[in-house]
Amino acid sequence: MVSKLPDGSESFAWWELIKWIADPLAYLEAGARRYGEVFTIKLRGFAPFVIISNPQGIQEILSVDAKLFDSGSANNIVRPLVGDNSLLLLDGDRHKRQRKLLMPPFHGERLQAYGQIICEISEKVASQWTEGNSFIARSAMQDITLEVILQAVFGLYEGERYQQLKPLLAAMLDLTGSPLRSSILFFKFLQRDWGAWSPWRRMEQRKQEIYDLLQAEIDERRADREIPGNDILSLMLLARDENGEPMSDEELKDEMMTLLVAGHETTATALAWAFYWIHKLPEVREKLLQELDSLGENPDPMAIYQLPYLSAVCQETLRIYPIVPIAFFRLPRKPVEIMGRSFAPGTMLASCIYLVHHREDLYPQSKQFKPERFLERQYSPYEYLPFGGGNRRCLGYALAQLEMKLVLATILSRYQLALADNKPVKPQRRGLTIAPDSGVRMVLTGKRDRATRAIEPKPVKKEAVAQ
Numbered sequence: 001m002v003s004k005l006p007d008g009s010e011s012f013a014w015w016e017l018i019k020w021i022a023d024p025l026a027y028l029e030a031g032a033r034r035y036g037e038v039f040t041i042k043l044r045g046f047a048p049f050v051i052i053s054n055p056q057g058i059q060e061i062l063s064v065d066a067k068l069f070d071s072g073s074a075n076n077i078v079r080p081l082v083g084d085n086s087l088l089l090l091d092g093d094r095h096k097r098q099r100k101l102l103m104p105p106f107h108g109e110r111l112q113a114y115g116q117i118i119c120e121i122s123e124k125v126a127s128q129w130t131e132g133n134s135f136i137a138r139s140a141m142q143d144i145t146l147e148v149i150l151q152a153v154f155g156l157y158e159g160e161r162y163q164q165l166k167p168l169l170a171a172m173l174d175l176t177g178s179p180l181r182s183s184i185l186f187f188k189f190l191q192r193d194w195g196a197w198s199p200w201r202r203m204e205q206r207k208q209e210i211y212d213l214l215q216a217e218i219d220e221r222r223a224d225r226e227i228p229g230n231d232i233l234s235l236m237l238l239a240r241d242e243n244g245e246p247m248s249d250e251e252l253k254d255e256m257m258t259l260l261v262a263g264h265e266t267t268a269t270a271l272a273w274a275f276y277w278i279h280k281l282p283e284v285r286e287k288l289l290q291e292l293d294s295l296g297e298n299p300d301p302m303a304i305y306q307l308p309y310l311s312a313v314c315q316e317t318l319r320i321y322p323i324v325p326i327a328f329f330r331l332p333r334k335p336v337e338i339m340g341r342s343f344a345p346g347t348m349l350a351s352c353i354y355l356v357h358h359r360e361d362l363y364p365q366s367k368q369f370k371p372e373r374f375l376e377r378q379y380s381p382y383e384y385l386p387f388g389g390g391n392r393r394c395l396g397y398a399l400a401q402l403e404m405k406l407v408l409a410t411i412l413s414r415y416q417l418a419l420a421d422n423k424p425v426k427p428q429r430r431g432l433t434i435a436p437d438s439g440v441r442m443v444l445t446g447k448r449d450r451a452t453r454a455i456e457p458k459p460v461k462k463e464a465v466a467q
């Protein structure tokens with residue numbers, strides 16, 4: 001027999017939705033305190049969903065046959081940003097096919113080729129900072145990660161079209177840049193054109209402008225019969241379905257938009273958090289610099305990638321405030337049993353990344369930033385899951401980790417930075433992600449050169465835990 005939904009919020013009150021929009025992490029923590037590791041959230045205008053923060057339960061959801069669960073159908077909230085044909089909204093065979101097409105450029109040798117480019121872009125952006133002047137780390141990181149994803153998707157990051165795309169994408173995403181502005185994704189009545197200044201009109205306009213630029217790029221590529229490049233757009237243009245049909249322009253644009261949106265904001269936010277923790281905690285910075293200096297001048301990007309302490313700092317950054325606090329909903333197609341409890345088909349099951357990452361049995365003193373925990377212990381993919389898991393695991397997880405490590409290494413080895421003030425930085429909703437509220441204001445205090453680097457680096461414990 002299918003049991004009723006687990007305990008949790010009692011009504012679909014507006015108030016619950018407002019609390020969820022305003023402070024999702026506090027909302028999740030309050031639910032876990034009151035109801036434990038499985039509870040239901042009911043929000044006005046949305047189907048109820050079940051939050052699960054038990055690793056065994058999460059394993060039962062994420063490791064089963066993909067055919068038993070849907071997910072894309074529950075991602076409607078991102079439809080206005082990425083369009084109907086986005087990978088995020090697909091299910092079943094169509095999702096599987098599209099994922100298979102998009103996966104290779106983000107992994108293996110193809111990924112390694114991005115290493116040098118990431119270092120060069122980081123250096124280019126950092127070289128524009130002037131000593132004594134402050135800058136917002138999140139925006140600077142967004143400059144870097146946007147260039148990287150444009151390179152991956154189009155194989156270009158310079159030129160007029162790129163110069164136009166960059167501010168448009170940033171401006172569109174800024175329309176959900178705070179809890180208040182994120183409301184546009186949650187309230188249907190805001191998703192209407194209420195006039196020239198309404199957020200919806202502006203979102204639609206920006207999106208149209210971006211789509212026009214993407215269409216221009218597609219037209220140019222179709223007209224140009226030269227050998228296609230290694231970038232994702234070239235691959236998508238060549239792809240054929242089982243009937244030999246190519247992807248339509250609408251499909252191409254939605255998929256490009258998906259990668260541009262999902263593929264740069266998240267990583268930029270993760271980097272902003274990393275800069276925050278590294279400069280808030282001098283002992284972390286010290287240890288990291290020692291490790292980076294041990295590689296000598298101009299190290300190979302793959303040697304940087306394998307550094308154990310740098311890896312642990314990145315892992316801890318994504319643990320303490322996971323950028324995406326809950327994985328995509330999984331909806332069983334048939335009744336399923338999770339942790340001995342039956343759930344009806346269509347129940348929205350949410351693996352809660354944030355709550356698992358703060359389980360005291362796994363992460364003692366979980367509110368403290370301690371990279372060492374990842375050197376001392378190996379976590380299972382259901383205990384540590386900043387990129388989700390199973391058949392919808394983040395497509396860009398390898399690229400994101402490579403970027404985080406190379407950007408940090410390039411900038412920290414060459415520049416001395418400090419937090420611009422002592423104001424506490426708090427996690428805040430930014431669309432569907434969690435970002436530092438201030439964006440992390442930093443200041444360039446000087447440059448590092450050979451002489452300022454440690455001569456005899458102390459060894460760091462070696463058992464790296466690569467996620």
Ligand code: HEM
Pocket residue numbers: 087088099106258259262263264266267270318322323324326327328329386387388389390391392393394395396397399400
């Ligand atoms: C630190 C950076 C990032 C974080 C924390 C992150 C996190 C996530 C999470 C939690 C999911 C949902 C997985 C699930 O429900 O199991 C996801 C999905 C996805 N991510 Fe990322 N992501 C990051 C960077 C990227 C990058 C660089 C790309 C660029 C390719 C990307 C593209 C995607 C796509 C396309 C999906 C949907 C996959 C599908 O539906 O099959 N992400 N990401």
